Amino acid sequence: MAADPNxxxxxxxxxxNYIAWRAQEPDGEVTYNLELGSVTLHFFQxxxxxxxxxxxxxxxxxxxxxxx
Numbered sequence: 001m002a003a004d005p006n007x008x009x010x011x012x013x014x015x016x017n018y019i020a021w022r023a024q025e026p027d028g029e030v031t032y033n034l035e036l037g038s039v040t041l042h043f044f045q046x047x048x049x050x051x052x053x054x055x056x057x058x059x060x061x062x063x064x065x066x067x068x
Contacts, residue, residue: 006026007025008023008024009022018034018037020034021033031043032048032051
């Protein structure tokens with residue numbers, strides 16, 4: 001998670017291997033972060049919203065996968 005203890009953060013969801021959290025940056029911007037093992041993805045609000053829409057579409061496509 002955030003290295004700066006002065007930046008407020010909160011955990012959105014967590015599993016044994018992954019964590020999703022958000023931070024209130026000093027400039028007022030909220031960032032969303034996904035730690036996936038050794039990879040961390042950082043999103044601004046608009047990007048996060050688009051990512052969530054993508055994940056909803058993936059969830060809705062369960063069992064409807066295309067085969068190549």
